[in-house]
Amino acid sequence: xxxxxxxxxxxxxxxxxxxxxxxxxxxxxxxxxxxxxxxxxxxxxxxxxxxxxxxxxxxxxxxxxxxxxxxxxxxxxxxxxxxxxxxxxxxxxxxxxxxxxxxxxxxxxxxxxxxxxxxxxxxxxxxxxxxxxxxxxxxxxxxxxxxxxxxxxxxxxxxxxxxxxxxxxxxxxxxxxxxxxxxxxxxxxxxxxxxxxxxxxxxxxxxxxxxxxxxxxxxxxxxxxxxxxxxxxxxxxxxxxxxxxxxxxxxxxxxxxxxxxxxxxxxxxxxxxxxxxxxxxxxxxxxxxxxxxxxxxxxxxxxxxxxxxxxxxxxxxxxxxxxxxxxxxxxxxxxxxxxxxxxxxxxxxx
Ligand SMILES: [Zn+2]
Numbered sequence: 001x002x003x004x005x006x007x008x009x010x011x012x013x014x015x016x017x018x019x020x021x022x023x024x025x026x027x028x029x030x031x032x033x034x035x036x037x038x039x040x041x042x043x044x045x046x047x048x049x050x051x052x053x054x055x056x057x058x059x060x061x062x063x064x065x066x067x068x069x070x071x072x073x074x075x076x077x078x079x080x081x082x083x084x085x086x087x088x089x090x091x092x093x094x095x096x097x098x099x100x101x102x103x104x105x106x107x108x109x110x111x112x113x114x115x116x117x118x119x120x121x122x123x124x125x126x127x128x129x130x131x132x133x134x135x136x137x138x139x140x141x142x143x144x145x146x147x148x149x150x151x152x153x154x155x156x157x158x159x160x161x162x163x164x165x166x167x168x169x170x171x172x173x174x175x176x177x178x179x180x181x182x183x184x185x186x187x188x189x190x191x192x193x194x195x196x197x198x199x200x201x202x203x204x205x206x207x208x209x210x211x212x213x214x215x216x217x218x219x220x221x222x223x224x225x226x227x228x229x230x231x232x233x234x235x236x237x238x239x240x241x242x243x244x245x246x247x248x249x250x251x252x253x254x255x256x257x258x259x260x261x262x263x264x265x266x267x268x269x270x271x272x273x274x275x276x277x278x279x280x281x282x283x284x285x286x287x288x289x290x291x292x293x294x295x296x297x298x299x300x301x302x303x304x305x306x307x308x309x310x311x312x313x314x315x316x317x318x319x320x321x322x323x324x325x326x327x328x329x330x331x332x333x334x335x336x337x338x339x340x341x342x343x344x345x346x347x348x349x350x
Pocket of ligand 1: 013015176204228285
């Protein structure tokens with residue numbers, strides 16, 4: 001029996017462009033006439049070797065080594081059909097790992113290089129997700145991201161776009177990207193707009209190891225219900241208490257952080273947050289681009305790391321899994337669904 005695999009799981013923090021399947025990339029490359037540097041089975045290794053080379057300059061580890069890998073992936077997500085197929089096949093892969101609730105995020109502005117409008121882009125992704133809901137018995141929806149480096153007018157545009165798709169497959173909004181160079185306050189007006197139109201939102205904050213506590217504080221001040229990563233939260237006890245008392249859920253991404261933003265699983269602040277009464281959940285961030293060549297991020301793997309390497313008991317793992325589904329933005333996750341989900345966990349853990 002493989003408990004981590006058998007447990008029904010959720011993914012609240014998963015980027016579409018960073019989670020492409022190598023076989024999907026290979027088939028798109030053939031149709032597009034793009035010569036891949038290596039065959040599909042070696043693609044993940046190829047991208048991670050590149051990431052590693054870019055990140056280790058002397059003794060320092062750069063936190064910005066993955067962006068060109070995202071650009072590489074995004075060249076295969078420029079038509080509606082590509083966006084639809086990528087989303088559908090990602091859901092299939094998740095369902096095969098016993099993920100029953102998935103919230104998939106992406107920034108529409110990255111998929112307009114060949115003439116799609118941002119509306120076309122959202123339509124492609126949403127139709128892929130809706131197809132998957134019918135075929136694979138998976139719930140959830142789409143989160144639209146704004147990019148930190150694009151400025152506040154872009155953020156406002158993405159908020160409006162997300163709001164116009166609420167109830168039609170989109171369930172929330174997020175701000176993602178280079179936190180080191182672009183603090184959250186640049187986007188304050190955009191976030192306030194999301195609050196004004198009642199758009200559920202989460203924010204990447206406290207992901208970069210230096211000078212990001214203020215980003216978490218601002219996210220909390222602006223009323224966020226969830227935080228992406230929140231690694232630096234543990235540097236400020238008063239803020240930790242505030243996050244705990246407000247019931248904000250922190251979307252932790254263990255494998256994504258280890259080796260880049262925290263030294264090891266054991267050192268990941270998820271333990272400190274959990275012990276402080278903060279609602280934490282676990283997520284993969286990117287199935288293809290997170291982690292290293294030797295450490296792949298996938299949902300049941302995250303559960304295994306939580307148990308084996310961070311030292312959570314199965315009882316604590318149960319709490320973490322429940323935190324994930326409770327924090328979902330999907331209106332379909334109602335009381336009955338939650339009861340059924342809890343019963344499924346119980347069956348595996350009894
Ligand atoms: Zn992320």
